[in-house]
Amino acid sequence: MSAQTKALGKKPGGLSDKASDVVLVVLSVVVMLLVAYPLYYILVASFSDPYDVYAGKTFLLPSQFTLDGYKAVFSDDSILIGYWNSIKYTVVGTIFSVVMIYITAYPLSNPDLPGRKFFNIFFVITMYFGGGLIPTYLVVRDTGLINTIFAMFLPGGVAVSNMIIARNYFETSIPKELKEAAEIDGASKLRIFWDIIIPLSRPIMAVMVVFSMVAYWNDWFTALIYMTGEGRAPLPLVLRNILIASETSASQASMISGGYAELNKLTESIKFGSIIVAAAPMLIIYPFVQKYFEQGFMAGAVKG
Amino acid sequence: MSNAPAAAKAKPGKTPAPAHRKPLKLRLKENWQLYLLLLIPVVITIVYKYGPMYGIQIAFRDFKASRGIWGSEWVGFEWFERFFSSPNCGRMIVNTVLISLYSLLWSFPVPIILALALNQLRFHKLKRVVQTVLYAPHFISTMIICGMLRIFLSPSGGLLNLLLGTSIDFINQSSLFRTIYIASGIWQEAGWGTIIYLATLSSVDTALYEAAKVDGASVFQRILHIDLPALVPMAVLQLILSASNLMNVGFEKIYLLQTDLNKPVSDTIAVYVYEQGILGAEYSYSTAIGLFNTAVNIVLLIIVSRIAKKASDVQFV
Incomplete structure (x- = not known):
């Protein structure tokens, strides 16, 4: 082209x-x-x-x-705890999401799986209908996930739109002949998954990893609802007090000896610094997989 | 599933019917490992997706945690009546519908226009750089976007006031709330929205461009007569997908941009559901409002997809 x-x-x-x-x-x-x-x-x-x-x-x-803004950001305990929480939630959540996408997409990409259509509909329905905020909250609460890391990703289940992209990629971009040849050689479905699908789907895996990472890194709503305990908020939720409510945290206040004007100045400069610190990781990562985005969407779009 | 029709359109006459249907028993036996893989996602989906759907019935009950769903008293439409007779009900419904519809109308065409222009850009390095930059805001948290908006729109020394030489308190102006909401939404997502269209355009047969060139068609004519028609099915699909989410989008941004002064336009159902349900622990009431919201969304979805279907010959499930 x-x-x-x-x-x-x-x-x-x-x-x-x-x-x-x-x-x-x-x-x-x-x-x-x-x-x-x-x-x-x-x-x-x-x-x-x-x-x-x-x-x-x-x-x-x-x-x-x-560099005062950055110094303030990195010496603020609540921001550091938020940063660490965000890293934890993002790493664990991403692994969970990508594994779920793969173990759902692969079976559904098998044309002769009995019940394939049923399972497809079973998952796709959840894209359009849900129980809503409170019924979901009640299930999460009743299964004991409140204030545990599991609340950040389990209720999300399978990321269905990403799963469809992956499924279509498995169907269209991995040569059928390879799977058939392996089957003739007596390889099991799991072996094909492990030895053919996973190695040959690196581009789509990269895209899924980045999509999931971004979703978890930027999520604060889930935490707003489920992570109400002290010291469990991820970075964006911590920043709400600084960016939206313009509050000065206690740890900032204690650092300052120069009176109100100095404190006010610090409150402002910490805003700019924290925005950069929170946004930078994802902005640095995505260009590396950018070339796969179109590929992924293409595979997802051409054959729904 | 949802995009299946686009596929049918893209590959007409494609019949999957595998000729070698083995007996069901054999196929079940051959595929047991696949069912094993599916087990975990299916269980999680049943518990956390279908479980809450089942729980929607508390909208019609007076839910008491101690009694459970079944033990709670059946109250019919009492919660809905309470919502419809609450003082701000009309305002919330109007605000929700207006914000959703306006942002769909304004946000929908922008990525298409951008993609059409980018696709014809012949300097590939420039194109790549532009794309990378346009994608960037999509990767930033709503929280950060709203923090930035508050900085830019601040009446004392905010960027916009500095540029205009004014000191307007933009965020507290009711009349500007929707504009701020929609414009920042376009800034954040329009670039990302081009991907799907660029991917579609990359499958346009280049022989068509050659032929059009020979016929003396200008770039604009090529866009109008080759590129645009190629995008129609995908555009319709995107329109319907966003319509299916019409009433759900926006909680985060509205919640973060809401102030006491802009409430006349920013007071929406989603925020009320959160306040009543999570902050107020009014589980049944909140669920009922959420259910009403979903019902409105389904009606809107049907209207939009009817119109879209009429406007194009694409078929949808």
């Missing part, structure tokens, strides 16, 4: 094609800047004196370069 488009470009395109190239480039660059600038602005602000930020001196570059 790309070679062909390039070849097209080399032909004498005529004025209208050149003109439209210019329009397209300008349009995409403008859109790109619109999306990037708010993030860039926060990044710059995180290295600046907050008063200069609010005075409009940091549109492009930091003013009075400082």
Whole structure:
């Protein structure tokens, strides 16, 4: 595809094609800047004196370069505990999710599995209908998951839309002949899963891992409902007090000897720093699997 | 399952019928390991997905934890009546429907337009960089997005006020709430939304472009007559998928952006369900409101999919 488009470009395109190239480039660059600038602005602000930020001196570059915001972030106990909780929930949740997606998608990708259609519908229904907040809460509570790490991922069950993407990938992108040859050699279904499906589906696994990681890293609603105990909140939920309620935590307050103005300044600079610290891990990771996104969606889209 | 029709359309005449149907007993025996794999997901789904569906009946009972679901008294539609006679009921329903419909209307076309433009961008390095940047906000937590919004929209030294030279308290303006909600939603998700369309466009036969070029079609004409028609089935599918979630989206952002002053427009059913159910422990009442919300969603879904079906010849389950 790309070679062909390039070849097209080399032909004498005529004025209208050149003109439209210019329009397209300008349009995409403008859109790109619109999306990037708010993030860039926060990044710059995180290295600046907050008063200069609010005075409009940091549109492009930091003013009075400082790391105070980050120092405050990393010496705030509640943020550190939140960070550690987020890491735990993300790692365990991602492993759970990807395993669930795989052990559901593989059987359902087998065309001669009796009851395949039933199981498909069984899972897909949960995409469209649910019990709602309270009935789910009651089940989670009655099964004793409140304030345990399991509450963060078990109630989510199988991520059905991701499972469908994986299932379609197994069906369309892994050569049937390989599975058949293995079966003729007497390999069991589990052996095929382990020796053929898993090694040959690396791209889709990468996508599933990233999708799950992002979902768990950014989730705070689940924790808002189920993780009400002291010291169990993940990072985004901890940041709610700082970003939304603009509260100053006790540990911040105790660090400050310079009075109200200093405290106020710190409250502001910790906002910028904590946004960067919370958003950075996922923003660093996703470009590495970006090329697989389209592939994954393609496999998922072409054959529903 | 849900996208099955798109498949049927993409590959007409595809009949899966395997000729070699072995007897059922043999197939069951051959596949026992697959059932073993399915066991865990099925059990978890029954407990945590179907269990709550069964629990919806507490919307019609006066649920007392000590008595369990079956022991709790049957009260019919009492909770629904209570909701409909509560003072803010009308406001909440209107707000929920308006936020959902407006954000669907505004957010739906943007990724399509972006994808059409990006697809025709011939500078591949630039295209890749633009894509990477456009995807970025999707990977950020709603909490962080709302924190950023509050910083940008702050009346004292917020970015938007600095740029405009004003000091407007944007977040507390009822009239601006939906605009803020929808615009930030587009900023966050429009780029990510292009993926599915770009993937669809990558399967367009390049011979069509060649032919169009020979006929002297401009880039705009090629977009209009080749790319756009290729996207219609996927666009309709996406529209219906988002309609199926119409009334559920937005709790997080509305909850985080809500202030006492913007409540006339930000007061929505989802927030009320949370407040009554989790904060107030009014389990039956909250479940009833949630059920009502779902019912409205199903009606909207049917309306949207009817319209979408009429507007295109794609079939849906």
